[in-house]
Amino acid sequence: MGWNIFKNDKEEESEEQLLSRQIDEALQNVMQEKRDAESMLRKIDGWMRDAIVETYADFFENAQYSYYKDKHKVTALEKYPELKQNHGSKLPTETYERCEKIVSGYMNQLELTKSKIVLYDKMTKEYQTSKQKLRETVAKGVKTDKLEQHEQRLEQLDSSADTLGNAYVATNRLDDIKRELELRQQTMIELEKLSAEYSGSESNFDSSKQYKDEIDKMLNNI
Numbered sequence: 001m002g003w004n005i006f007k008n009d010k011e012e013e014s015e016e017q018l019l020s021r022q023i024d025e026a027l028q029n030v031m032q033e034k035r036d037a038e039s040m041l042r043k044i045d046g047w048m049r050d051a052i053v054e055t056y057a058d059f060f061e062n063a064q065y066s067y068y069k070d071k072h073k074v075t076a077l078e079k080y081p082e083l084k085q086n087h088g089s090k091l092p093t094e095t096y097e098r099c100e101k102i103v104s105g106y107m108n109q110l111e112l113t114k115s116k117i118v119l120y121d122k123m124t125k126e127y128q129t130s131k132q133k134l135r136e137t138v139a140k141g142v143k144t145d146k147l148e149q150h151e152q153r154l155e156q157l158d159s160s161a162d163t164l165g166n167a168y169v170a171t172n173r174l175d176d177i178k179r180e181l182e183l184r185q186q187t188m189i190e191l192e193k194l195s196a197e198y199s200g201s202e203s204n205f206d207s208s209k210q211y212k213d214e215i216d217k218m219l220n221n222i
Contacts, residue, residue, distance in 0.1 A: 016138050019177060023134065026184065027127040034120035041113045048106035049073040052080050055099040059087045108208040115215045119191070122222055126184060130177050137173045187218060 053063055053072050062068035080103065088096050198211040 015174060016134065019134055019174065019181075020131070022181060023127055023131050026181065026188075027124065027131070030120050030123045030127065030188070034117055034124065037113050037116045037120060041110065041117065044106055044110050044113060045077075046073070048103055048110070049076040051099060051102045051106070052076040052083070055091070055095060056083045056087060059083060059090075105208070108212070112208045112212040112215070115212050115219070116191075119215055119219055119222075122219065123184060123187065126180070126222070130180055133173065133177055137177070187222065190218065191215070 050073065053060060053069055053076050057063040057069075060068070060072045063072055084096075084100075091099075194211060194214050198207050
């Protein structure tokens with residue numbers, strides 16, 4: 001997954017076109033990340049329910065058959081506290097504890113993935129806002145040639161104070177959009193770093209809690 005969206009191999013593009021392409025590419029990337037996270041959410045939920053049914057198979061009717069196993073999976077997580085209370089003591093201690101650890105680990109991963117989806121949702125809305133800002137800027141006919149921007153700024157500096165404010169805002173709108181994109185790019189880079197940092201912690205079932213906390217901090221800062 002690469003987020004260097006500011007590389008420009010098409011020198012003939014106008015600044016509006018370049019920004020539009022960058023926003024579209026970033027939007028597509030983050031939407032794909034969200035789809036991947038939603039798919040993983042479903043897998044984790046299914047694996048967690050599998051673990052419960054497989055561990056407590058003797059206490060589910062016909063759980064050895066695929067049809068009934070799939071049927072029991074639908075309510076396995078919701079029934080888990082009751083299963084532990086009624087049948088946990090009937091299991092070997094090691095089996096009971098391993099199941100507890102596995103379900104807890106999957107639950108942590110589930111919450112982590114939900115936080116990722118919230119982050120991707122928020123990023124998607126931010127990119128869509130930038131796209132709308134760009135449309136409005138282009139519709140207003142703001143010039144974006146790099147040298148012409150400097151010429152316009154000089155003209156504004158020579159203008160009366162009454163007209164300076166509005167003109168300055170208009171010509172710097174694209175700069176604002178670029179800065180917003182840079183900040184969002186940095187957010188995704190930080191997410192990549194976190195993923196790499198915690199991906200080597202398979203043996204630590206609680207590492208996903210720390211990962212989730214870091215993502216929640218990112219959400220609060222957006």
